Amino acid sequence: MKDLDFLKMICEAHAPSGREDWLYSIIEDNFKKFGHITMSKLNNIYIHKKGKTSNKIMIMAHADEVFLMVNEISGEGFIKFKALGIDPKSLVSQEVIIHGTEDVEGIVALKPTYNDKDNNVVKMERLYIETGYNSEKLNNLVKIGDYITLKRDMIELLNDNICCKSIDNRASIAAMYVCADELKNVNSDLDVYFVCSCQEEVGHRGAKMASYEIKPDIGIAIDVTFDGGKFGDSDRENKLGEGPVICIGPNVHPKLRNRIIKTADRYNIPYQVEVESGNTGTDAWDIQTAAGGIQTLLISIPIKYMHTSVEIVNLKDIRNTGKLLARFIQELNENELEGLFCF
Structure with a gap:
């Protein structure tokens, strides 16, 4: 399935906080070729791709919508x-x-x-x-x-821009789909867990549960952020179409952040940066402090008109987010983890 077809299917579906199970059949049908799929008691959906070692990386995008x-x-x-x-x-x-x-x-x-x-x-x-x-x-x-x-059918606008409801955060699930597809024939060192988390919109509750269940060495949250272009948030420099946004701040492990920036540079993947000096308001906030502490990254996709029925995202940003995560994962090896985690 093409990533645009998957994005359309998942955005037009309905899954409010607490009923993320309504998405399960779509996730299972489209992700089963990438790994083993299970659902937790409270609707976190897990796709597990086995790696060569027992070390784990968790990629998380919340499934619920406003x-x-x-x-x-x-x-x-x-x-x-x-x-x-x-x-x-x-x-x-x-x-x-x-x-x-x-x-x-x-x-x-x-x-x-x-x-x-x-x-x-x-x-x-x-x-x-x-x-x-x-x-x-x-x-x-x-x-x-x-x-x-x-209720909103997807509309394709000019210049790879896509409009629909629940782009927040189905765009990030689509980026996970791109990442999983890029890794389909890659035997990575680390176990990869793709997580569609529940109840983010009511307090990042699924992130806590998944972090304790999986206990990953690295946790990466993918979410959306505010576009800073015309009629956007003038305090931000994020622009649609200019790549995933890498967060900088206390919610993010500095060595992992530097590592993923180097990966983007090496593969000529466009990216942007965003400073968050406190609570990022995302699953990353809860991943970081769960299970004794998890080294965390936050990668965001810029969108316009957040929490409306006409949210807009650029398809290139979704694809580049997935590709960046795939390259980051495939290059990680077990031997370098200790050096990455120390300050």
């Missing part, structure tokens, strides 16, 4: 909801899927007001979901607490 949950079904047949990680302004007029006893499609509407002052304010309490069903039919299909996810 979501809504049913909070109330009104007598008029409208659904009120709670949101996780989504700005209410970005929800207006969006298509959604309510995952009830069967999937129910709906649209997010903004309750009209006749006060000019209030018309300029979009608050969550003014939003509701319209399905077209009356309350009796709706109550047979939907219950309080059901998940709601954004």
